Amino acid sequence: MKLTVFATTDVHGAIYPYDYFTDTDKNSSLLHIKSYIDWYKQENPEEIVLTVDNGDILQGGVWNDYDYEHRAGSMLVPKIINDLYDIIGIGNHEFNFGLDYLYTVYKEIEPVIINANVDFKDHPLKKRVLPYEILEKETSSGIIKIGFLSVVPTQIMKWDAFHLEGRLTVADMRKTVEETAAEMKAAGADMTILLSHSGLSKNPDHLRKYGENQTLLMTMVKNIDGIIFGHTHEFFPDADFEVEIGTIDFRKGTINDKPMVQPGVYASHLGMLTFEIEKKDGSWNSLDRTACLIDTREIPLTQELKNKYEPDHQKVREFLSQPIGKIEAVWHTYFSRLFPSKAVQVVAEAGKAYTEKLIQSGELESQPVLGFNAAIKAGRDGPDDFTVLEAGEVTLSEAINLYKHANSMVIIKINGATLKEWLEWSASQFNSPDETDILLKPNRSRDGFPSYNYDTFFDLDYVFDITQPPKYDSTAKLINNSSRLVEVRYRGKAVEDEEVFIVPANSYRVAYTPFLRNAEILHESQLNVRDIVIEYIKDSPDFVLSDPMTILPRGRYKISTATKAKDYITEDQQIKHLEEKGDGFSWYEINLD
Structure with missing residues (x-):
């Protein structure tokens, strides 16, 4: 039998x-x-x-x-x-x-x-x-x-x-x-x-x-x-x-x-x-x-x-084909763990706009608002696991592709000390400079660092020294008493530990991250993050692309991302396609001088 x-x-x-x-x-x-x-x-x-x-x-x-x-x-x-x-x-x-x-x-x-x-x-x-x-x-x-x-x-x-x-x-x-x-x-x-x-x-x-x-x-x-x-x-x-x-x-x-x-x-x-x-x-x-x-x-x-x-x-x-807005240039996440990406930043901007409306209405106190986001799709599940929006009309389908999870919007208050730990966690996505790939693999089960746990704060300027050991693993567990964060500035001034910031976050990040579990929750929205992004795109926003991160030591590094990414390299980016790896991914040289 x-x-x-x-x-x-x-x-x-x-x-x-x-x-x-x-x-x-x-x-x-x-x-x-x-x-x-x-x-x-x-x-x-x-x-x-x-x-x-x-x-x-x-x-x-x-x-x-x-x-x-x-x-x-x-x-x-x-x-x-x-x-x-x-x-x-x-x-x-x-x-x-x-x-x-x-x-x-x-x-x-x-x-x-x-x-x-x-x-x-x-x-x-x-x-x-x-x-x-x-x-x-x-x-x-x-x-x-x-x-x-x-x-x-x-x-x-x-x-x-x-x-x-x-x-x-x-x-x-x-x-x-x-x-x-x-x-x-x-x-x-x-x-x-x-x-x-x-x-x-x-x-x-x-x-x-x-x-x-x-x-x-x-x-x-x-x-x-x-x-x-x-x-x-x-x-x-x-x-x-x-x-x-x-x-x-x-x-x-x-x-x-x-x-x-x-x-x-x-x-x-x-x-x-x-x-x-x-x-x-x-x-x-x-x-x-x-x-x-x-x-x-x-x-x-x-x-x-x-x-x-x-x-x-x-x-x-039919459901997905509903047009909701337009963009003037292509958005993608092929290099988003190192370089600015509007496909990532738009979620942060949507969260900030939502938060600032609450401040204007008096529902929230007036404090500096910091927008952040992580690339949800950046290669974890293969060479097609990236977000790409071509210039022109944006449909509901493409908006969903920007943020595919059903996380709700949760606005929290944190101080500068917590913000620095958050940035240390993001800095932990990098290998040491002598490794072949500057980025840890985007998986989650072994020694990788999934892109959805790498947050970029678009309203700050910060410097990471990756010669130092990472302080956290990909799950935000403390693994070293080290520091890669050299400095962090908000509007040109160094962030002090006692400073207060409002951060439009998501339910997953707040509940999952150890150093955020005691953060003061100011607002829990009935809307999920994706709905807020969709409404933001409907208003045809025109935000400036932000590049907040500097990596030390400066120099040329290799990363692995999709072979298709070579078709999206622009003249102003210091990126060179080196060779295909044979699995839909390729090696690229990134100039961080």
């Missing part, structure tokens, strides 16, 4: 094979995955075939944005979920829109929804989300009971504190898995599959209690027969996966003899767990277990399926 479990994770709304930001067809999507699974079931009628999702499917794509704006009974993503899955778990981004919206979506979803480590207290989600599910499947040897459980990082209480604080609690993942798997075994589960919305890491900070990426610990838990994991947007099995611990068999896709898959992001891959099982002496046993990834680009898309979802696709296109 053969059991096959197909799995997705971190789909982030990549439903239809279309890039809505470039208006081009794509050769990967959730519809490709459904085409393959439908074909597989038809070709293998004797197998038990189940399909699961490991979370982060309800946020991150334009289909999700459409659903949020049309949540009164005409949502689109629940349709494909109902067509495809048997079980779905919960990811951290499912909480971005708040619990009430999540419940609204889940009422439209038919598959069983599971999570074992979140206690929703008295919210209706308490009854809608089960701690685990045991599916019973009839075979020629009798019924087999296949159990599924799901966990999510406890860090959701930081990332979405403004939605979740006081409304739910989250238990440690590893402990929850141990206890729940034992409970499922006692309830009769013959096999148990874990949906772990958590990455695979050796970092001690992740492996201790309440760590973020604990999946390695899950491989050591009794009563777990297979693992689907995610969250970090990486791939497993993959010989390039930088983990050397336990017993790893990349050919079979196992760690500590447990088959495991992490199928990337945006439906780029489909995970597949395969079990050869038999019933002997009244018990089900696994004779062989393997895991593999299927590249979605190699899957033929069923035209009938594409036609079925074509009307929904057109609804999304």
Whole structure:
């Protein structure tokens, strides 16, 4: 008897094979995955075939944005979920829109929804989300009971504190898995599959209690027969996966003899767990277990399926095509971690304009306002993971591309000392001058520094000396008693520790960052940051591009960014394309003299 479990994770709304930001067809999507699974079931009628999702499917794509704006009974993503899955778990981004919206979506979803480590207290989600599910499947040897459980990082209480604080609690993942798997075994589960919305890491900070990426610990838990994991947007099995611990068999896709898959992001891959099982002496046993990834680009898309979802696709296109303003020159984020970028700065300017209106109305006290932002899309998920707006009309689609997250606007008051720590964190994105790449990799799970944690303050002038060790890691954890910040000035004057500033921030940054958690919150907006940006662009703003940062020592450095970036180098930029790396990225020389 053969059991096959197909799995997705971190789909982030990549439903239809279309890039809505470039208006081009794509050769990967959730519809490709459904085409393959439908074909597989038809070709293998004797197998038990189940399909699961490991979370982060309800946020991150334009289909999700459409659903949020049309949540009164005409949502689109629940349709494909109902067509495809048997079980779905919960990811951290499912909480971005708040619990009430999540419940609204889940009422439209038919598959069983599971999570074992979140206690929703008295919210209706308490009854809608089960701690685990045991599916019973009839075979020629009798019924087999296949159990599924799901966990999510406890860090959701930081990332979405403004939605979740006081409304739910989250238990440690590893402990929850141990206890729940034992409970499922006692309830009769013959096999148990874990949906772990958590990455695979050796970092001690992740492996201790309440760590973020604990999946390695899950491989050591009794009563777990297979693992689907995610969250970090990486791939497993993959010989390039930088983990050397336990017993790893990349050919079979196992760690500590447990088959495991992490199928990337945006439906780029489909995970597949395969079990050869038999019933002997009244018990089900696994004779062989393997895991593999299927590249979605190699899957033929069923035209009938594409036609079925074509009307929904057109609804999304119509929704996104609304013109909201104009820009005079191209905006992009290809070099935004080193050079000024209007695609990044516009969010800061929108936040400042929103804040200054509140000051003018008397709702906020009059204090200096500092705008900041980070590049959300700057290469973390591949060479196409950048924001590009061509000159001319700006549509709603392009505005969403500037700021894709559902974070709300939170205005805080900080002093100069806190501001300096904030800048030290940003300075920590740089390697030492003798490294090949001046920038740490834009990933998040190992030793990188994701662009969305690198903030630029456009109303300041500051100098970083990168010969000094970084003070923080990418999560804002203190790692050295060092300082890269040489000086910081506001309107020409050195910033003093006791000075007071108002900062239009976002809910993620305020809740996530350790040195901001005690900041005084002056205003919590009912609007999210993206809505504020859209309204700002509608007013056709004309702001001056700011270049606040100086790097020491001066000189020429190398960085890696998309090969396409060479077409966007302007004459006034000291940037030279050196060579292609062969993966859609290239090396560039940056002159910082």
